[in-house]
Amino acid sequence: MGKTTGFMEYTREKTKERNPLTRITDWKEYSAPLSDETLKKQGARCMDCGTPFCHMGMELEGTTTGCPINNLIPEWNDLVYRGRWKEALDRLLKTNNFPExxxxxxxxxxxxxxxxxxxxxxxxxxSIERTIIDKGFENGWITPRIPTKRTGKKIAVIGSGPAGLASADQLNQAGHSVTVYERADRPGGLLMYGIPNMKLEKEVVERRIRLLTQEGIDFITNTEVGKDITAEELRKNYDAVILCTGAQKQRDLKIEGRHAKGVHFAMDYLTTSTKSLLDSNFRDKQFVDTEGKDVIVIGGGDTGADCVATALRQKCKSVVQFGKHPQLPTARTSENMWPAYPNVFTLDYAYEEADVKFGRDPRQYSIQTKKIVADVNGEVKELHTIQMEKYKGDDGRFYFKEIQGTEKVWPAQHVFIAIGFEGTEQPLLDQFAVETNNNKVKATYGEYKTNVEGVFAAGDARRGQSLIVWAINEGREAAREVDRYLMGSTLLP
Structure with a gap:
């Protein structure tokens, strides 16, 4: 695949990024595509490696390895190297509903x-994947695929994130009539409101929604199951229901001062910011404004990084992100060997921006928040922390202990909690009377059936907080099983 000696002749080119000081003044995507000639060389670097681990798709050492949707990566790398972009798009769309x-x-x-x-x-x-699909839209290669025959079967998909959209797309192409219910005012789930504009501009999401609508999928927004429509009604009016509501129950921080004014869940912060941007370009003031404030983000993951980037664009006075783990090494350790996901130190877009703006990486490692302190008006004014040491116990498990004498007080007028998600919100699950396991819908991977006849579950609602590629994987596979359930057999992959 690619050029036989390409990996020896060409070096990796990093995705182009706009200047950090420029991009924090707007809400446009921070990255930009590479040139066609550069991408040809990048495709040429793909080796004829015999066994392409890149598309095996599995979990190894607790993290995802390879591509869960089994993208035919070496094939479209080779086609890009040869300048055959349209064929590369055809191969990409074989496995991925939403490469954009x-x-x-x-x-x-x-x-x-x-x-x-x-x-x-x-x-x-x-970088190659993004450019293939973007070229597909730019050149008019992607047009509505309207099914010529309908089966007469009706399916309701609850939730319009990547799992819901993938299952809806597959089932619609199989000829079923699909209706997607979304409680927010816009379809897209976390793609719309959970991922900020600078990573994924919303026109990209809206473009896909328009295409799916043209292909025959109905989207019903501002509709919450259990409030605006009951589970009983859905089961009565549809031949099957797929729960793709995501893992939206945010994990809380149970410490002194948690309920001080100015302490928010990270996803609430990101959601209101994006909604206000889309609704009024922030003129409605219906968002948490950090301008001129000291901001602390508790939680070291991607959601926390997005909070950092959002606060920077709001012109915060300062921003710090707390993580409980030590700083990652700069290279793989013996416990993190290839092909497992490389747990190594990187400078994400948000951290690069903060570094350029304030002269330092905003991340603080091995730190625990002990309490949040409010002023006389109940507004948060500071956080008290202590450094932690991570060590391996006699049982082989890792533990943390406090390092006395490392206590510190941090000024803060806004605090965002970004320590993950606990699972699906319980009221919806109670409505359908589905069995659960740790706030997740109980349904076997590969089958997706719940204990309730005709009700299936996929994505984060079933597996817990995970990656977009796993959501698409499960949405596609759940569609296959629903098609089999309704028709007795299936041709869906």
Missing amino acids: FTGRVCPAPCEGSCTLAITDPAVAIK
Whole structure:
């Protein structure tokens, strides 16, 4: 695949990014595509490695390795190298319903398991993927695929995130009539409101929604199951129901001062910011404004990074992100060997922006928040922390202990809690009377059936907080099982 000696002749080119000081003044995407000639060379770096681990798709050492939707990566890398972009698009769409999303926001575990990455920087798979699909739209290669025959079967999909959209797309193409219910005012789920504009501009999401609508899928927004429509009504009016509501129950921080004014869940902060941007370009003031404020983000993951980037664009006075784990090493350790996902230190877009703006990386490691302190008006004014030491116990498990004498007080007028999600919100699950396991819908992977006849579950609602590629994987597979359930057999992949 690619050029036989390409990986020896060409070096990896990083995705182009706009100047950090420029991009924090607007809400446009921070990254930009590479040139066609550059991408041809990047495609040429794909080795004829025999076994392409990049598209195997599995979990290894607790993290995702390879591509869960089994993208035919070496094939479209080779086609891009040869300048055959239309054919590359055809191969890409064989396995991925929404490359415009994964090419922007997927963490690219495929690159971590690239064979070239054993000794050299991986092939720029994500950059190539994004450009293939963008060219498809730009050149008019992507047009509505309207099914010529309908089966007469009706399916309701609850939730319009990547899992819901993938299952709806597949089932619509199989000839079923699909209606997607979304409680927010716009379809897209976390793609619309959970991922900020600078990572995924909303016109990209809206463009896909328009296409799906043209293909025959109905979207009903501002409709919450259990409030605006009951589970009983859905089961009565549809031949099958798929629960794709995501893992939206945010994990809380149970410490003194948690309920001080100015302490918010991270996803609430991101959601209201995006909604206000889309509704009025922030003129409605219906968002948490951090301008001129000291901001602290508790939680070291991607959601926390997005909070950092959002606060920077709101012109915060300062921003710090707390993480409980030590700083990652700069290279793989013996416990994190290829092809597992590389747990190594990187400078994400938000951290690069903060570094340029304030002269330092905003991340603080091995730190625990002990309490939040409010002023006389109940407004948060400071956080008290202590440093932690991570150590391995006699049982082989890792533990944390406080380091006495490392206490510190941090000024803060806004605090965002970004420590993950606990699972699906319980009222919806109670409505359908589905069995649960740790706030997740109980349904076997690969089958997706719940204990309730005709009700299926996929994505984060079933597996818990995960990656967009797993959501698309499960949405596609759940569609296959629903088609089999309704028709007795299926041709869906």
